[in-house]
Amino acid sequence: MLYSSITPADKRAKLRADLASGELLRFPGAFNPLSARLIQNKGFEGVYISGAVIAADLGLPDIGLTTLSEVAGRGQQISRMTDLPTLIDADTGFGEPMNVARTVQTLEDAGVSGLHIEDQVNPKRCGHLDGKAVVDLATSTKRIRAAVDARRDPNLLIMARTDVRAIEGLQAAIDRAKALVDAGADAIFPEAMADLGEFEAIRAAVDVPVLANMTEFGKSELFSTEQLANVGINIVIYPVSLLRIAMGAAERGLETLQREGSLRSEVPGMQTRARLYELLDYESYNTFDTSVFNFEVPTGR
Template identity: 70%
Template sequence: MLYATTTPEQKRAHLRRILTPGAGRQFPGTFTPLSAPLIQEKGFDGLYVSGAVLANELGLPDIGLTTLTEVAHRAGQIARMSDLPTIADADTGFGEPMNVARTIHELENAGLAGCHIEDQVNPKRCGHLDGKATVDTETATKRIRAAAQARRDENFLIMARTDLRAAEGLDAAVERAQALVAAGADAIFPEAMKDLSEFEAMCSAVDVPVLANMTEFGKSELFTREQLAAAGVALIIYPVTSLRSAMGAIERTLDTIAAQGTQEPAVQEMMTRARLYELVDYEAYSSFDAGVFDFDVPERFTDQGAQG
């Protein structure tokens, strides 16, 4: 009720314990606090908040238009609703090294367990599009060094993302990853890997956990958890899956209403009133200190009666 039962510090320590090479920990992406307890209930290891998804939710493309305030606020709303650790996409750190330092403070304050900062030129673009531009190694390492020095909780995870693979090849990406680890990165996010052998090469080249991005319609094949774990991957994200699933369902239901004049044929595919009330823990709020704050739960979680 209201918030997770574990503190941000406990979540960060837990994240450190579970991120080991070959663990293949699964972090579904989410853009709404409502899905956070659902992801936890399904037995996943953590939550991921994609910068692209937050931009898209605002009706914007993923080209660096969102602000630190917007990202920290929404990511914090999501993190508070689950006992799982939440990792946020911090794009290029929202500015120069001093801005990167402030970004880390704001994300710590918001209750995040970690974030990743990338080596693209700002404004950035989606990691699975062509034409990306990356900064030089000195600039990239300054961002990570600033992030590592700024954190106040030693367990807050500083992950470095490199987009160098697309433009300069695997060897260049590996070399960049090693430099980022030397600068203080706790984990590496190699974007747009071509196949499992490239994940294996990256995992072998660094002595920190490696992330695999399993985004649909991207450069990488959608490998299974078992395949990625065998390659040495510690963490797997599914950044846009929930948004694409939700928007697909919304579009299909709108088509049904437009074509048939009612949503009735689509109701069987919807989450029921009872299930929604369960997710938001309606009953706990109803019973909390009834002498001060009390109301009845309509129909005791049934899906009969008035709709709303």
């Protein structure tokens, strides 16, 4: 009832243990707290909180327009609603090394289990668009050192994302991944890999967990979990998938309403009231209310 009974510290410890198991961890992206509850209910290992989704939810493109407070607020709302570890997109850290340090502590206070900092210039843009630019190696490693130094819980996962592959090629991505690990990164997120062989090359180059981003309409093919596991990937995220599915269904529903004047034909595809109440755990709230308000209003004088 209400929020997760598992502490952020325990979730972070669980994420570390799960990563050490060698199993592939699946982190679908939650577009709100209720969808995080659904991800947990369906048996996934974690929840991803996408910066692109937060921006889209605010009606903004993913070009660095969101603020730290907006990202932290949504991170807290989602993290406290699920027992699963959460990994959040911290973009470029919202500024220079001191800003990165503040970002890490703010997101740590929000209850996330891990975050990733990228090496794009500030403001950034979506990792699967053309025209990206990255900072130099020294700047990228300073961001990661600042992030690592700032965390107070040693189990908070600091992941480094590099976008250099699309600009300078695979070898540059391998070299930068190694440098980011040397700077203290606990895991590597190589963005926009072209094929499984490139993921495998990054995996062979570093001795920390590696993440694969399986976003639709992007530069990477949508590989299966089996394919990713076979090349040693440790975490796979589906950042915008649930939002795209939900918005697609919403658009079709509105078109049906315009065309037919009613949503009767859409009802079979809707989540039922009973299923919504099940996800919201209405019964626990009702039991709590009954245990507290267990008196009868007198009718006589």
